[in-house]
Amino acid sequence: MRVEVRHGEFNPWEELQRHQQASLLPNGRHGAIASFVGTMRDFNEGDSVQAMVLEHYPGMTEKYLGEISAEAKKRWDILDTLILHRVGELQPGDPIVLVAVWSAHRAAAFEACRYLIEELKSRAPFWKKESLQEHSRWVQHNTPAASNRGGR
Amino acid sequence: MRVEVRHGEFNPWEELQRHQQASLLPNGRHGAIASFVGTMRDFNEGDSVQAMVLEHYPGMTEKYLGEISAEAKKRWDILDTLILHRVGELQPGDPIVLVAVWSAHRAAAFEACRYLIEELKSRAPFWKKESLQEHSRWVQHNTPAASNRGGR
Amino acid sequence: MILKLTVPIHVKYFAGIRDRMGRADDDIDADGLKTVADVWARVAGDEPLPRTVRVAVNLEYADLKHQVKDGDEIAFLPPVTGGCDAG
């Protein structure tokens, strides 16, 4: 179970590989790894976004992410979790967040991974400030998780 | 949208990175990547499994995986999909399957990714033959996807 | 004299079915065969088709009543077990 707030770029796939290599899980134990990577888009609410600064509440962030990881481990039959979140200045296309769950069961891996990203988005103390063409603004609210099934 | 049946080992994280680099998606378009990696366990139905041979139906496999990818793209608002499945001889701990979905929306990414792995497991023409201590056997059925919520 | 030209039906067996048949495939004359069930009866004799076995005609799942014709590829597929082990 690892939680990290990172200043500066990260490559989510290298992080996953590194975490798995460093992990003490025996190789044949887990059968399923569900992961989620959130990246910065170049548009939000109709505006073109040039860059972004991500601020957080040091101390509270790590504590909160540790708590939701422990809660996930209580609720689902999972073996390990990883949450990595970027702070500081970002460019469009940059990975912002990585959440991964190792489990012997794919349903548990998917559900716990989804749980972690939803809890992170709704309560972890991070704030984005977007730089638009002319000015910058604090992002006012997170997007809801509503399914897009049947969308398009 | 890519589908591949691979003879021989693969590293899922390198594959994800390579797919994304080769992709024509503009960098800031997608915001969410949900992925799933299934690995070979060293136990199944109480027995210790030494090695495994994965057989498939060449032609039908690729056709079926292409069909479920197209169906996912019809049902959810997603930008790209990747399905990579191993065949041939495997050792415990080896990645067997990688499924990934790129989307502007995390709910769509998660749901489409889950859909693809469930459809793959229930209908894609792959067969595993396990080598146990004393003999080998065809795996008789796939495991159901039942949630482990509240398990442990 | 009537010269009849036919393209055989190609029949494929996978995994446990292949082990049981003792071969991976057969080419059979479509003559007198109407459905997939007829094909099974031709290749397997009296042996009943296990209920869990699925059938594909030309790379698509089909049922036993599916009509067959010259040149078709018919496959008998035991329950699939792809993906990860993680149930």
Next chain:
Amino acid sequence: MILKLTVPIHVKYFAGIRDRMGRADDDIDADGLKTVADVWARVAGDEPLPRTVRVAVNLEYADLKHQVKDGDEIAFLPPVTGGCDAG
């Protein structure tokens, strides 16, 4: 003569709230302060606390009626916007 020793309450402001306060934090005397709401009144004067702002006491979410004491860290947090943009 009575010598009273107090450890201040540390108050932190984040994102838009920090911009509005014009500062990142305050150290204030706990004297006369019972709840988080009292702390806000002390630091912000008449300005009402926006309804969307959440409060944390010692790194845990709390409500405005939460009791405060010497040495507490009180933070005022605008709606959080972490994670990916992908709604």
